Amino acid sequence: MRSRTPAGRSLAVLAGALALAGSVTGCGIRTTTVPVNAGDAPSRVPCEVQEGNLTTQAQPGVTVRVYLVCASELTPVERAASLPAEKGNSDPVRVAQALLDELLEQPSDTEREAGFTTYVRGPLLVSEVRAGDPPGTLRLSRQPEDLPTAALAQIVCTLSEGAATDGSVVLGGPGTYEARGYRCDDDTKRSPESAVPTTGPLPSAS
Structure with missing residues (x-):
């Protein structure tokens, strides 16, 4: 059996990547580059000590x-x-x-x-x-x-x-x-x- 040429290997890798992307889409999961908004970071009021905490x-x-x-x-x-x-x-x-x-x-x-x-x-x-x-x-x-x-x-x-x-x-x-x-x-x-x-x-x- 003859080994694959570099061009053949590249085509095989590309085909595999496309197949993986198709399977992900088929499962209802879409890739995105938009950051997910997880809400505002926790905040506190600075320069204030609770009353009674002496x-x-x-x-x-x-x-x-x-x-x-x-x-x-x-x-x-x-x-x-x-x-x-x-x-x-x-x-x-x-x-x-x-x-x-x-x-x-x-x-x-x-x-x-x-x-x-x-x-x-x-x-x-x-x-x-x-x-x-x-x-x-x-x-x-x-x-x-x-x-x-x-x-x-x-x-x-x-x-x-x-x-x-x-x-x-x-x-x-x-x-x-x-x-x-x-x-x-x-x-x-x-x-x-x-x-x-x-x-x-x-x-x-x-």
């Missing part, structure tokens, strides 16, 4: 609001901080440290799934004011201007709500530089990577 760093305490970064903006998140119930009458340095500790804490699984993150990194401590500091000054263990802009924005917005009432906070560092007033406004919350605005001249210490 992250507790240590023992249950009072509910506080801290600002985390989500979708390139600052968004408040409720946390259960280790503070006595009478936090309003507590030492302001202790309150500020508790708030900073919450910012230093990495987001919980629930917060992370919702898109939250924090740019505040430790160590970061709050110390007592110095002689000559304006009233309400909080001294940090790192110079505020040396912190990442987004981290400073988180700190300013968190402390201005948790340790002050006028939307601003006076911060200083460990060095000899004078303390400066920082303000948390809507622009800061919308764009934490931009420079954090400062306040006007600070009142002198009495």
